[in-house]
Amino acid sequence: MTPTPPRVALFVTCLVDMIRPQIGFAAIRALEAAGCEVVVPDAQTCCGQPALNSGDRDTAADLAKRAIAMLEPFDHVVIPSGSCAATVRVHYPEILEHDAEWGPRAIALAARTFEILAYLDEVRGWKPEGVALDATGTYHDSCSGLRELGIKRQPRRLLAAVEGLSLAPLAGAETCCGFGGTFCVKYPAISNAIVAEKATAIDATGADLLLAGDLGCLMNMAGKLNREGSKVRAFHAVELLAGMGDGPAIGEEA
Template identity: 80%
Template structure:
């Protein structure tokens, strides 16, 4: 069946975006609508269950998965502004529900139409931002889940290349973990701080004005370290730049 010209897209906002950086959600809506989508934000959505899954509580993760599937499955696509949350739905829901004959096929069906936002804009919609200009230099960090579980690498760079005046500077160790790792940074703070310290030094060494990435958890971790070290680098989710919101407060800044 061919894809609809104006797909009904469910935006799965994610907990961090909802609580800490709603502008990422609004930027996602703006970009998706510009790409010809009808965007719905299902009110029944909650957490994707990733913290429970990462902590070994598969029973709770499975319960959350069932609730999330029921909230999202009635749409043409599900789009997520987070590689880790998108990977939880797309990769791990079928794994944790594989022994449930009623829910496993529903998990598979939802997984097949769940996308990280920049992959959806680039691969599915073939969209590029128009009339978006930002005269600045930026560097890009590849978040672990998006890169390794979903193959998110070239999609954001292709989209950002269409932003007028924006130059992308390579980041040494762009594919190396920032030290966030969800609950990892809470369980192992000393190790996490050492990892993000190396990442912050690499970011500063690029000379870029902006740090961009596709996962808010990673961005908050790196932005916090850069700020504590007195770095002038400002952090944004890449979709904020694509939606023309690069002139607003950066992550960790107040309006």
């Protein structure tokens, strides 16, 4: 008897929706290849991370409740962003812990919510088939994915299955790129100094491609690399895994 495919809600994220929709399409392609039934809920909005990071817990709680009610019917929730996934998995239960109704619902949803690379690797046990790209990449570990969700080996295992792709080690791969959500807006000079060091380290790898799992980080690093005249091109890892790594890179769309 063929098992019923999990019904997965793809929570696209604000940045992907507004800046790089291709990541969303790549996520759908990879999830379907991994045997999932994928739904993109029409009613989704911001997860509440910017409000939470700015200290507006009331707005964050309101957005959390909206998201929980929308996402509860699905078997799993998959998000192509470590920071947004961590907001749902880690912070929804925290900000709603004293709410008798919503606290348990937040905990239940958190247990079924995953960052996409971790989901494809750990939950679905998937590997890309027939995907090839003759290039050298280097991988940046985004802060939220690494520190809040433990995402480190999963993307590298998945990328190792892309024929022709080799990964060059990145010095300081676990060091912040300087984006930090609202941090880069509040402290632009510090953010720029941090990403300048990161860009130098990326160029030193000799890689063709910069890969990561969070669009905010990728936009920050790609912007600095482009301004410095670097030839390194940036992609979300799921774009390569879905066989979409030969198109325009992040920052090249215009």
